[in-house]
Amino acid sequence: MLHLTGRVLNGPGTGSDEDVAQGLWVLDGRVSTTRPGGDHDVTALEGWVVPGLVDAHCHIGLGAGGEVDRATAEEQARTDRDAGTLLVRDAGSPADTRWVQEREDLPRLVRAGRHVARTRRYLRGFAEEVEPPQLVDEVRRQARRGDGWVKVVGDWIDREAGDLAPCWSREDLAAAAAAAHAEGARITAHVFGAEALADVLAAGFDGVEHATAMGPDDVALMAERGTAVVPTLVNIGTFPDIAARGEGKFPRYAAHMRRLHARRREAVALAHEAGVRLFAGTDAGGTLPHGILADEVAEMAAAGLGPAAALDAACWSARRWLGHPALEEGASADLLVLPEDPRRDVAVLAAPSAVVLRGRQVARAGRRLAH
Ligand SMILES: [Zn+2]
Structure with a gap:
């Protein structure tokens, strides 16, 4: 199970905290705003969370x-x-x-x-x-x-x-x-x-x-x-x-x-x-x-x-x-964890601290191809 311990962005708004939720859980490929029951090994990831x-x-x-x-x-x-x-x-x-x-x-x-x-x-x-x-x-x-x-x-x-x-x-x-x-x-x-x-x-x-x-x-x-x-x-x-x-x-x-x-x-x-x-x-x-x-x-x-x-x-x-959900309760855990708030500076998108696809962490810490 993954525990995203940072702030979860539910929209581009910057004026208020309305679009920001605290923390998210990922189990069996799905996101949840509350901790799923049962015993699970937990990997914690800290940072700003946005949908894939x-x-x-x-x-x-x-x-x-x-x-x-x-x-x-x-x-x-x-x-x-x-x-x-x-x-x-x-x-x-x-x-x-x-x-x-x-x-x-x-x-x-x-x-x-x-x-x-x-x-x-x-x-x-x-x-x-x-x-x-x-x-x-x-x-x-x-x-x-x-x-x-x-x-x-x-x-x-x-x-x-x-x-x-x-x-x-x-x-x-x-x-x-x-x-x-x-x-x-x-x-x-x-x-x-x-x-x-x-x-x-x-x-x-x-x-x-x-x-x-x-x-x-x-x-x-x-x-x-x-x-x-x-x-x-x-x-x-x-x-x-x-x-x-x-x-x-x-x-x-x-x-x-x-x-x-x-x-x-x-x-x-x-x-x-x-x-x-x-x-x-x-x-x-x-x-x-x-x-x-x-x-x-x-x-x-x-x-x-x-x-x-x-x-x-x-x-x-x-x-x-394109008809795909964001990080609603029960949605597929397709998301990025970023070290800073991307609504303030999108440069941070070039170096995600984690990329999670269908609940699985697929890339770590700022891999970037030269071009
Ligand atoms: Zn083309």
């Missing part, structure tokens, strides 16, 4: 060249877990990762099937590539392959135009959204630029990944509809490198990516102020390493959310959004 963190945009089973083998996917999931990510919303994977969900020692996983992209309009080997007449059927297929989400690539470089450009018409996207909803799935889109963003919002998408071009009209619409946005700021931080590589052949594209990069924090602050639902996602698995959620939360805090709201974007509100 959520990476809202992560790719398990995906590497720089596309699908990776099972051992590599397992290592990715374990790296996320040891860094405190105990619930992953996969944002597209060419690998069938249903087996991860059978494993008690790996993070919980919500899958999206494979990315659906326009032919030769995404990273090679990542997506199911189709043309507009096949989009609806492919969305239906991926909705059945995943368990809750479908991911469409909304814009990418158009090499003929030499610029970032939408991959689909607004009508294509509306049909795709209707198809996903008919299958009981939610649908989200990878979108960098302003044009595709306006289109996916008009088409009724439930979420937008990156959404780097968000302006006042977009955020007003998203706030009104409850559209979820995962800004992936660590990923957007790589745009200057992408621009530099594209500069020679595609100068307009390079300039476009630099403009988006320059106002990435402003866009996130605008969305936050408008009341848009923002969630923390690393985009780990394609080109970025796993285990970097603390960096993304720090980026969101610095972009204008501040520490408490940035933590919430990777914790309580993200768990609710």
Whole structure:
């Protein structure tokens, strides 16, 4: 049995002690606010306790060249877990990762099937590539392959135009959204630029990944509809490198990516102020390493959310959004123990003193991968 002797945070509030309970017990994988009866060996853990963190945009089973083998996917999931990510919303994977969900020692996983992209309009080997007449059927297929989400690539470089450009018409996207909803799935889109963003919002998408071009009209619409946005700021931080590589052949594209990069924090602050639902996602698995959620939360805090709201974007509100409980009585003991109050400074997320998954302590004292 574990006894968490410190303060248990039940929400991001900092104004009062309402959100703070004292102590928590863990027996048979479940949390309890009162000490369970019977004789048990007790391990005490001291510190600030928060529910397991959520990476809202992560790719398990995906590497720089596309699908990776099972051992590599397992290592990715374990790296996320040891860094405190105990619930992953996969944002597209060419690998069938249903087996991860059978494993008690790996993070919980919500899958999206494979990315659906326009032919030769995404990273090679990542997506199911189709043309507009096949989009609806492919969305239906991926909705059945995943368990809750479908991911469409909304814009990418158009090499003929030499610029970032939408991959689909607004009508294509509306049909795709209707198809996903008919299958009981939610649908989200990878979108960098302003044009595709306006289109996916008009088409009724439930979420937008990156959404780097968000302006006042977009955020007003998203706030009104409850559209979820995962800004992936660590990923957007790589745009200057992408621009530099594209500069020679595609100068307009390079300039476009630099403009988006320059106002990435402003866009996130605008969305936050408008009341848009923002969630923390690393985009780990394609080109970025796993285990970097603390960096993304720090980026969101610095972009204008501040520490408490940035933590919430990777914790309580993200768990609710994906239908997973926090640390309610009887809930699965998926939690982190931290040496300091993370609502004051999210830097502490990078060095948890303990990570507990399904009641089992899986990582100890501040393991952190260099990247
Ligand atoms: Zn991604």
